[in-house]
Amino acid sequence: MWDKKVKEIMTKCGYVGVIGKTNAGKSTLVNTLVGEKVAIVTPKTQTTRSNILGIFTENDAQIIFVDTPGIHKSRNQLDKAMMKSVRGAISYVDIILFVIDGTRKLDVSEMEYIKKLSEKPIIVGVSKTDIAKKENVIQILTHLGAIDNILSIIPFSSNENNNIDVLKKEIIKVLPNRNFEYDSDMYTDSTVRFMSEEIIREKAMMALREELPHGVKVEITNFDETNNKVTYIDADLICEKDSHKGIVLGKNGENIKKIASEARLDIENLLNKKIMLKIWVKVIKNWRQNQNNMV
Ligand SMILES: Nc1nc2c(ncn2[C@@H]2O[C@H](COP(=O)(O)OP(=O)(O)O)[C@@H](O)[C@H]2O)c(=O)[nH]1
Ligand SMILES: [Mg+2]
Structure with a gap:
């Protein structure tokens, strides 16, 4: 009994909502803080579509980062669902880590947003100091x-691992005294199936950068781990228009081959096992407008 009580007092654990504009560098920061790739990253806006947990445990502290889709205007059902994720995260987290893009001018709306978040402790990170102009930062x-409701403001670079430790220390300082929510060897609560879908989406967004708008989604239809040596995965890569299907496939299937081979390598790393990956390109017209298609 006594031992348990002491342990409860000794450990710190809390949820940290990573909030900020889309493309500010939130997902890259969460991956760097956690030391594992929990969230996909691309130069495109709105890469992150739902809240993703990244868990960091060291000694007596556990930080549970909630990577969010980012603040942006809602245009369709997907956008609305994404903004709902952001609001949801803000409501239950213990601390807010607000990320501001150090390469851009500060937006008045960002300042207003921070002021409105006054009920929670807020730490602000100014990102990308490796490429940002000093004067701008x-x-x-x-x-x-x-x-005045900001606890501390920390310029950092995920790419150069600069000030990441300082950010962690600042967060740990204000973590509530609480038992760990997750085992100390866990770094995310995402399933390998979800992470595999995200990896395929990342490779598709990277391969088709300029050509394809945001409307692709990936659904794994078969994830067969019964064989010890090989995991068999089938995935649908869904786009919104017939014309997009041709782009995704590419000339002689070049694009889809590239997407599949890059995704295969990452998923093999994730699972530590060989995989056989088949990707099927499908069209569901205007899936982003349809609420039934929302995850
Ligand atoms: N140079 C540099 N680029 C970064 C850094 N962090 C993120 N980026 C880039 O900024 C873009 C958006 O990053 P991402 O983490 O997806 O932003 P999010 O939308 O806020 O999650 C990507 O192209 C990243 O590679 C950084 O520390 N330095
Ligand atoms: Mg993101």
Whole structure:
């Protein structure tokens, strides 16, 4: 009994909502903080579509990061579902880590947003200091200095691992005293099936960068692990228009071959096992407008 009580007091654990504009560098930061790729990253906006947990445990502290889709205007049902994820995360997290893109001018709406989040402890990270202009970062810091509900403001670079430890320390300082929610060797609660879908979506977005708009989604239809040596995976890559199907396939199937071979390597790394991956390209007209298609 006594031992258990002491342990309860000794450990710290809490949820940290990673909030900010889309493309600010939230997912890259969560991956860097956690030390594993829990969320996919592309140069396109709105890569992250739902809240994803990244768990970091060290000694007596466990931080559960909630990577969110990012703040943006809602245009269709997918956007609305994404913004709902952001609001949902804000409501249950213990701390907010607000990420601001250090390469861009600070937006008035970002400042307003931060002011409105006043019920929770807020730490602000200014991202991409490896490529951001110093004057721009300083200007952001000056503007943010005028907001009094911010605990600390930390410029950082995920790519160069700069100030990541400082960010962690600041978070740990304000974590509530609580038992761990997850085993200390877990780094996400996502299933390998979901992570595999995300990997395929990332490879598709990267391969088709300029050509394809945001409307692709991936659904794994078969994930057969019964064989010890090989896992068999079938996935549907769904796009919105017939014309997109041709783009996804590419000349002589070049694009889809590239997507599949890159995804296969990453999924093999994830599972530590050989996989056989088949991707089928399908069209569901305007799937983003249809609520029934929302996950
Ligand atoms: N140079 C540089 N680029 C970064 C850094 N962090 C993120 N990026 C890039 O910014 C883009 C958006 O990143 P992402 O993490 O997906 O942003 P999110 O939408 O906020 O999750 C990607 O092209 C990343 O490679 C960084 O520390 N340095
Ligand atoms: Mg993201």
